[in-house]
Amino acid sequence: MIDRVTRWRLLGLVLGLAVLAGMGLRADAAHRSHSDSWLPDAMFTRMFDESLKTINEFARSESSLNQKANDLESEAYYLIMLAEVARQNGMNEWGKRAVVLQAHAAELALAARRKDLEAAKKFAGLIAELRSADSVADAKANPLAQAVPIQNLMKQVQTHYKRHQEFRRLSAAAFGQRGKPEEIQSAAFRMAVYSLAIHAHVPTKDIPKDKSAKDWEEACDDMRKACLDVAAAARAKKQTDVKSAILRMEASCNRCHRDFRVDID
DSSP states (O other), X not given: OOOHHHHHHHHHHHHHHHHHHHHHHHHHHHHHHHHTOSSOHHHHHHHHHHHHHHHHHHTSSHHHHHHHHHHHHHHHHHHHHHHHXXXXXXXXXHHHHHHHHHHHHHHHHHHHHXXXXXXXXXXXXXXXXXXXXXXXXXXXXXXXHHHSOHHHHHXXXXXXXXXXXXXXXXXXXXHTSTTHHHHHHHHHHHHHHXXXXXXXXXXXXXXXXXXXXXXXXXXXXXXXXXXXXXXXXHHTTOHHHHHHHHHHHHHHHHHHHHHHOOOOX
């Protein structure tokens, strides 16, 4: 027989171990949540740098801005989407800067629309400073569906959809060219970023009778998974896997357009 004192001591030990186990599970879950982020931190930084380079090219002069104003506006919207990935996944320091990046990118989009070179250079510079900022000011986050117009988003998706069709048709020799797998990997991650923004535009009215918001969300999730498979296959330099993943990405896009009659013209 176990006396009362011993019983209470054993119960206390069991409860203590349970609390510690719970803390460990929570810590492990938090770690998995970050480590399982579908966009690696290094890839985010690379994509940010590529976008910033493009922005600086478009905003280098009056003539370039006049010619590339629409493209500059699109690139600004893309940065808003990219920042949302960082915000949602808590990606190291970028997670803290994401809302400010979105605010600057929104101003850049407005400057591009107005063809205001001075403002475009100003906000391009502020965006560049975030690359190494130790701290940032507070900013208000806007819902992604409000920050990125659906018409512009779908035009960007259409452009990069065509790029992936070209990737799918590459010969073995062309696929093996220096830098081509890296180009495909980067483009695939960009399409995955687009899928997040499309998901945010889930329709709330005029939905076909036999469809639901869940169908839209599932198509977006399928698109992102296929894009990530394209990126992984490109990194592994497996052309056959790249092609099959692109076909699955195309199928998810076609499903969404078929089910919801999305107009991309």
